[in-house]
Amino acid sequence: MKSVCIIGSGPAGLVAAKTFLQSGQFKVTVYEKDDKIGGIWSFPKRSESDGYLSSRTPTNLSKFTVGFSDLSWRSLGTGESHVPMFPAAAQVGQYLELYRDRYVPSSTFKLQHRVVSADREKQDGGHRWKIVSETKVDGPEPAGDSTGANTKEETEYFDYVINAAGFFSKPSVSSRLIPPSKTVKEVHTSQFRELDDLFVERSSHAGKNILVYGGGNSAGEVASNIAFQLSSSQYSPNASIHNNRFEGVKVYHVTPRPLYAIPPYVPGDSANTFMPLDLKFYELKWRQPGPIVSSSGPLGPEAAAALYSAIHGIAGDQKDLGAEALVTTEETTPYATLSESYAEFVRSGLIIPIAGRVSGYKEQDASTVTAIVTTNDGTDTPIPNIAASVVANGYTPTAALSFLSSTTKLALEYDETSTRLPILLQNYQTLHPAVPDLGFIGFYEGPYWGVMEMQARLLAARWSGTEIPIHPDESLERLRSLRQAMRERRTDVPQYWFSDYIGYLEEISSALGLERNDPPFASAGVGPISPARYLASKDAHEEAVATMEDLKATLDDCAKGKFRARAAFRALQGLWQVERRIESKRVRMPSGTFVGTGTFHPRAPTEKGVDLEYLYIEEGDFTLLSGQKSPVSQRSVYRYIEATDTLSEWVVNPIDGIAVYRAHELQFGEMGGGGEEACTARATGLRAEDNYRTDYCFEFRAVALRGLEVMHEIQGDGGEYVSVTTYKRPGEDR
Structure with missing residues (x-):
């Protein structure tokens, strides 16, 4: 029996472990550096400030997208407990714990084992992977320089390795422009929980400004979150002098491109109906008749125009918000922020979008600086009275590649300057042909749970002898061209270049011959996409049936006016x-x-x-x-x-x-x-x-x-x- 090492126990690692164990052809070991499974969804933390997410943070997409084929969210709710349409991060963690309990034995895990190196070595005419991990040992903390004193290294060999450590493995702060100082504190979006996290001192900041810079989803999210807390501090019961510390504070959001604000519930198919945004976006009936063919990479003019029209149909042209920075003058590839309140905070003037990029700053006084924004026409514009700065440049995947040898990285065509496409992968972003025994799951921008499950099935099938043809969009030459287009910031590169959720699930399912589970929908081409539509023979069918029943019931309720x-x-x-x-x-x-x-x-x-x-x-x-x-x-x-x-x-x-x-x-x-x-x-x-x-x-x-x-x-x-x-x-x- 072949052995597989899985690095990471977040959603990608868990679904990989379950899939490979279910095949019956692999011995599986999961390495996890923390003391519990779940990755960024692991709760409780040692403190609320730990990790990238607050336990209260809701998912961007509904529970019908954030989930796997054979575990319904219905199984998590018991009695009168309510699982919201967009579950909180702590609830996602509970879902993953239940998934582990059902499908992955505890003996599979090596918790508190941090992989420090993964080397591909020649052995017996082939290759095996030497995995070195570091784990803590019991004993008193030694005095003085104790680096490594309470840890030990363990070495094991495997036939295959799956990197499930997460694409968003480390906050990206390389472009930090306001250095940490006694004047103004600068934090990454992942560090923000409360308003006081943003400032050097817990004092009055009335009349000052907060700077947020970044042109992606996280920028809109954090700007909205800050604005909400500012509003709440002023209008909660018994507003006191303490709350008035933030009176008059504004959020300046500097973005290089317009962002369209998409709320969780969007217009349905009939007038005055609303539905969860992903159930609208990923409706199968919008695809062309016949076999569905996926696409990735830069968008052609026709595809860009279609996406532009779809986003406009939901968010409008945003001219009524009174912010020129959020209005496009041509049908370019749109970027979006998934936010309940961003648009209305802009309308009210609490968030002030500025088109351009932060290019520097000037010291202003003992507690503020003036940020310099270079607008898209090359003009420098000052934003005074900045008392706090938030970097919203997303995350870098470098930490998830740090344990790979330089030889392996070279084979993967690693480029540390390309945070969006650091390595080149084929077979639906699962492997590089030069290293066929190293797989990746969820290692791309915006990984969806259903795609991660399909990637795990794809790798298990391939390593069991099934040949999977290379998609035309994933030729190495085309991927190199895409990386160059990203460097040039070409406008035809979409916000998420590997985002054809429907196409990937349909194509991989067809290639693997998975069983369809479309009822209660009339046919395979009707209704929203769901991981529960595609089942392997050993999957828990009753769980998938429950998910599909709940999905259909939700759509029926939306048509009747729910939400x-x-x-x-x-x-x-x-x-x-x-x-x-x-x-x-x-x-x-x-x-x-x-x-x-x-x-x-x-x-x-x-x-x-x-x-x-x-x-x-x-x-x-x-x-x-x-x-x-x-x-x-x-x-x-x-x-x-x-x-x-x-x-x-x-x-x-x-x-x-x-x-x-x-x-x-x-x-x-x-x-x-x-x-x-x-x-x-x-x-x-x-x-x-x-x-x-x-x-x-x-x-x-x-x-x-x-x-x-x-x-x-x-x-x-x-x-x-x-x-x-x-x-x-x-x-x-x-």
């Missing part, structure tokens, strides 16, 4: 112009007109079980029919709960902003026949003493709200009262 509450809640964020007309026959509620502003301020939920929360502040002037005018203001809280998909309004204490009781919950109307009817909701869940009726009409434009109308009517002995309130964005033509 409209989530989409409406998200789109309310920020500043609105408000006009309210009141016709009243009640003595203490006079007729008149209110004109002013209303702002939905995001803040951390103030009650357990609530997922999202706003403090709504309305200010303006009320004019009586007599012409008398007086200033008025009011506050309320809006909440969203995913488990019940409900949006509600709460009455608050005007002094401290704490929610006192629920005014009502919005019940969205029945879906019509797919026309352009409005998205409506009605107040429900009223208290026994309430005798009013409130109707909402949401006017969506893609993921944004163009406007909102609320009709509030009171009946009863005191006389009729009717108010009609219209909300529109500042500068919006109606």
Whole structure:
């Protein structure tokens, strides 16, 4: 029986171990440098600041994409527990632990064994891999220079090696432009958890600015996260002097290219329906009829235009956000940031995008610097009062290659200056022909779990004697050309060059002769892609069936209007112009007109079980029919709960902003026949003493709200009262 060494026990390492063990033809050993499995998804950490992710960080894609074929997320949830559509990082860690418990025996793992070298040596007319690992030994810590004193090295030999150490193995900070100093601290996105992580001192930073630079997904994510915490610090209950340390702070996001902000839920196939973004993007019906052929690398004009149109159909042209840096003037290959709130923070002015690249800085005073941004036309623009800087240049894979010998790296055509394509791999990014017994899983930008599972199956089949033809897109000559295009920053190179999720799963499944599991969908060409559609003979079919049932049920619920509450809640964020007309026959509620502003301020939920929360502040002037005018203001809280998909309004204490009781919950109307009817909701869940009726009409434009109308009517002995309130964005033509 051949032996396989797997380095790393994150998703790639676990699915590789399970796949090779399941084949029955390999003896498998998994090396893991930490004391638990899971990679970046391993929790709990020694402290919240450890690792690249907070335990609360949600996945970018839904649980139908973040998962393997034969373990449904249904298996993780028990009783009344709720697994959200976009699970938190700690829940992903729990999923991986369950996957290990079911499929990979504990004897397979060498935990706390860090691989320090992997050398390919000639042996018995062939080659074997010499793996040297370092592990801790028991005993007291020695005094003085104790380097290596409490560790020992172990050596073992294997027929094959799989590198599953992760493409995003180390934060990329090579372009750091503001050196660490007593003046301004600079951190990588992976180091940010709380606002105080960004600053040298825990003091007042009111009126200063935070710099974020980078043009990819992580830049938009961290800018949004910082903006959310700034908002929450100002509008949480009992805002104190401590919270006011960040009053007036802005986030300047420097990006070399426009970023399109894509929220978790995007428009569905019918008007006023919404669905998880990956279920929309990876719908099989969008592919051409016939066998699906994958593609990778630079996009041709037709493909770039199609992607541009698709992104525009979701995010719009973004001109309404008031940020020129986010608007394209031609149909170039689009870049996106997957973020719930980036667009609305830009609209509100809390995030200020600047087109260009940070080229330097100048000392300003004892606590700030001025950043110099070279814009795309070559002009230098200063950004003053920078008190903190965040590098959002992503990650480098160099750490995951450090244990390979220089000879092996040379054979892999390693280029340390090419962080996007450091080595050249064929067979769907699994191996190089010069080193056929060294495999890679998940070693590319943006690895998807379904693709990693297919890569593991592909390697197991190949090392068991199955010949897999080389894809035309993966000739070494073409890969070298792609690497050069990346160096030149050519605009036809997409954000993720190896990203044809549907194409790879379909092609590899066909090449390996995997069993299809398409029901309850009518055919293989209908519905979103899912790892659960493709099964090996020994896979747990009941788990795949459960995933497909849940996937179909989710789509059916979306078509019936589920997640409209989530989409409406998200789109309310920020500043609105408000006009309210009141016709009243009640003595203490006079007729008149209110004109002013209303702002939905995001803040951390103030009650357990609530997922999202706003403090709504309305200010303006009320004019009586007599012409008398007086200033008025009011506050309320809006909440969203995913488990019940409900949006509600709460009455608050005007002094401290704490929610006192629920005014009502919005019940969205029945879906019509797919026309352009409005998205409506009605107040429900009223208290026994309430005798009013409130109707909402949401006017969506893609993921944004163009406007909102609320009709509030009171009946009863005191006389009729009717108010009609219209909300529109500042500068919006109606």
